[in-house]
Structures are given as structure tokens and as C-alpha cells.
Amino acid sequence: MTQTHTGTTPPEWIHILPAGTFKGDDGRGPYVLRDPQGVIASSMRAGRGKLTLDENHSTDTAAKIGMPAHAMGWIVELQARADGIWGRVEWTPPGAQAMENHAYRGVSPLIEYDPDGTVKRIMRASLTNAPNLTLTALHHQTTTQETTMDLEAIALALGLPASATQADVERALAEAKSNRALHTSLSGLLNLGADADATAIATGVRARLEGESAHAQALTAVQTELAALKQRDAVRTAEAAVDGAARDGHVISAELRGELVALHATNPEMAAKIIAQLPKIPQGQVSQMTGAAHAAQATPRADAGADPKAVAAMDATFKVTDAERTALEAGNAY
Structure with missing residues (x-):
């Protein structure tokens, strides 16, 4: 939701209740807005479609002693946004005049809540110059359109369904923050710029993995060749040892020679023991x-x-x- 207003134009939407957990400036609370949509439905149902917007809680103070408690406007719609609940106001002439005169700077809601502080519904709200909660001021101005988005728009932007709750949006925002940190970390590891997109990071990771795979394959080939060289050297050493034993007089047939060479190439000690036990003909x-x-x-x-x-x-x-x-x-x- 976007809106603009000049200093003399009454705002269409006013901030009524903060998001999450909050306390009053007077120390009351903490209160928790756990289910914004549930609070909205309960509030509008109890208010029969519109909530009173008076001044300085006159409905709960002046009216009880017979004093005037005029409505400055009627809150005819409530909307959950990232920073809490906002209300769309249909201003009465006295209310519009008060806004044009900058007579009030803030809003103070009257809420119903459970013993644990969970907000159940908004009963009404008042214009005041001593707001107890931290809310968006009535007469804040911008030179361009305000960028405050409603909860549904934020949910859709995060890839969530339009029916997502405030808690769903907060979790998605936390995940987005975590993903952003991971994005930054990967960009640094891959020597990419901070503005590298997901495609560039994925390409960098793939290239790094493929490079490591090629390095591993080359290393395996070298190790295989080294093992083959060692095996050939072992066979040559075995042949020399067996043939030397035959020249020294040990009786070694052609078939036995092959077996002794194979054994000597893997276990020289065992082959030597067997050769030593073979019959030996004097030179x-x-x-x-x-x-x-x-x-x-x-x-x-x-x-x-x-x-x-x-x-x-x-x-x-x-x-x-x-x-x-x-x-x-x-x-x-x-």
C-alpha cells in the first residue's frame, strides 16, 4: 500500500498497533501481536464493521460523565503490514479539521488482551498528543510515495501465499537474511563481486568443483602410474633374485620360477625362505x-x-x- 499526503490533507491510513512484541511508554506490557489477521477479524466483527476514532479516549472518559465524545473518524478497514496493523479512516468534519490544523500528532489504541499479553482485538483508537506506543506519526511526510507495503504484498514478494501470517513473513525474512549472508560469503570465496547474482555464484561453484575433480583424476592417474612402475621394478628385482638362486645351485624349474618371481614381487621374505629350502646342487x-x-x-x-x-x-x-x-x-x- 502506498500513499502520499500534504501537511493539510488527512491521512487515509493510520498506524494503530505495532508488530510483534511491544510495551507502552508507561511500562505496561509487554503485549504480543501473534495473529494479526485474527485480531483484524475479531475487531471488525465486534465493531460491526467500523471502529470509533475519538480524541484523548473521550469515549471511555468524558462520555461516562456526560461530556461530549465526538467521533473524529471511523476506522472502516484494518490491514496487517510488516510493521503492525493499520486502519483506513473515514474522517468526520471535526476530525478532518483537526488533521488539517495538525491538532494531534499520534494515535493511541484501546486493546483487549489475554493474561499473557497476547492481543485479542482492537476496541477503538484515539487521537492524542501523548501516544503510549511507538507508532508512525500522523503527519510524517515524504517527498515521494511512501514505500510501506501491506502484509499480503510482502508475502507475495517473498514467494509466500497471500494468506501468509505475520509469523510466516517474519520467518521468510529471517531466511532471506541468512541466504544473503551465505550469498556474500560464497561471493568472497569465489572472488566474485558483492553484486554477483545466483547464476554467477552457481557457475563459480561448478567450475571450482570441476577443477577439483580434474585435479583428483590427474592425481589418481599419477598414483596408478607410480604403482605400475613400482610393480615392474619389484618384478625385475624378483627375477634377478630367483635367477641368482638358480645360478647358485638351487633346483628351480621353469614353472616354479614363475611362481617364485610372482611371490617375490609381493613378499620377498617369504620367497627367500622357500628358495632356501629347495634342493641345492653343488657348483x-x-x-x-x-x-x-x-x-x-x-x-x-x-x-x-x-x-x-x-x-x-x-x-x-x-x-x-x-x-x-x-x-x-x-x-x-x-
Whole structure:
């Protein structure tokens, strides 16, 4: 709701009751406006569509002793706004004249409330020069249109339904304030200006996340390559160790060599223990061991001066029969 008035024009709307929790200047209270719409409905129903606007509470003081208590106007509509309840006034000639003369500066409502201070209804209001509540002055002026908005307009601006209560609007405003703080914080973290909109912030966050994801992928690739290099180095070290053990006389078939290399690459200590327990041919007696003639056997190749006992032990280890020994020596002897 917007309005303008000059210094001699009676205001159409007057501020009757503050929002939220409030106290009187005389110490009475605190009072709480919990349900503005409920108060409005109850007040207009009890006032049969209009509330009396007198002067200095004459309805409750002068009238009781037979003195005049003229209405300065009639409050014919109440409206909930962000700063409380406002009333639309149909001024009587004496009231309009008083406003034109700046005879009164404020409004004082007469309210009914529960023991806990919750406002139930507005009974009437008075023009006064000693208002007990902090309300918008009657003759405040602006050079442009006032920007006071009614509760419904604020609710709609916040994305709430038109039926939203004062409490709903206050919660939404608190959330908006929190979101604004988050907006400012994100703008700073992303090195964006304070006026960056939500789209710019979302783009910045997405770019930051994508950059971190690419960095993580690159790191993973490096770690994978490093692991592969370590594995290849371990295999080379294992092959050297196993082949060295074979040259040192340990009986190692081609099949066993592969298994020992694989084991040594992951557990060098265990592989060394197994190699140490393998049969060992003295140097000068056996020059080399070769793979078996088939998958289940390993075949030694001995020189002419091999120790028969060592050869027999080797044949027993690799399950070489006498017939196979004879045939192999005939074909492989030096």
C-alpha cells in the first residue's frame, strides 16, 4: 500500500498497533501481536464493521460523565503490514479539521488482551498528543510515495501465499537474511563481486568443483602410474633374485620360477625362505635346470661328472623315472 499526503490533507491510513512484541511508554506490557489477521477479524466483527476514532479516549472518559465524545473518524478497514496493523479512516468534519490544523500528532489504541499479553482485538483508537506506543506519526511526510507495503504484498514478494501470517513473513525474512549472508560469503570465496547474482555464484561453484575433480583424476592417474612402475621394478628385482638362486645351485624349474618371481614381487621374505629350502646342487655338478618335457614334470640336464647321489635326489624331487633319465641323458649329455 502506498500513499502520499500534504501537511493539510488527512491521512487515509493510520498506524494503530505495532508488530510483534511491544510495551507502552508507561511500562505496561509487554503485549504480543501473534495473529494479526485474527485480531483484524475479531475487531471488525465486534465493531460491526467500523471502529470509533475519538480524541484523548473521550469515549471511555468524558462520555461516562456526560461530556461530549465526538467521533473524529471511523476506522472502516484494518490491514496487517510488516510493521503492525493499520486502519483506513473515514474522517468526520471535526476530525478532518483537526488533521488539517495538525491538532494531534499520534494515535493511541484501546486493546483487549489475554493474561499473557497476547492481543485479542482492537476496541477503538484515539487521537492524542501523548501516544503510549511507538507508532508512525500522523503527519510524517515524504517527498515521494511512501514505500510501506501491506502484509499480503510482502508475502507475495517473498514467494509466500497471500494468506501468509505475520509469523510466516517474519520467518521468510529471517531466511532471506541468512541466504544473503551465505550469498556474500560464497561471493568472497569465489572472488566474485558483492553484486554477483545466483547464476554467477552457481557457475563459480561448478567450475571450482570441476577443477577439483580434474585435479583428483590427474592425481589418481599419477598414483596408478607410480604403482605400475613400482610393480615392474619389484618384478625385475624378483627375477634377478630367483635367477641368482638358480645360478647358485638351487633346483628351480621353469614353472616354479614363475611362481617364485610372482611371490617375490609381493613378499620377498617369504620367497627367500622357500628358495632356501629347495634342493641345492653343488657348483660344477649341474649347470642348468630346464622345464619338464610336459606340464607336470621338470627335467634336469646334468654334465658328465654329476654326482650320482645328487642326481638321484634331484630325480626324486622332480619325479623323473629311470627310463626318462636314460633317454634324457642320451639326448642331452655333453
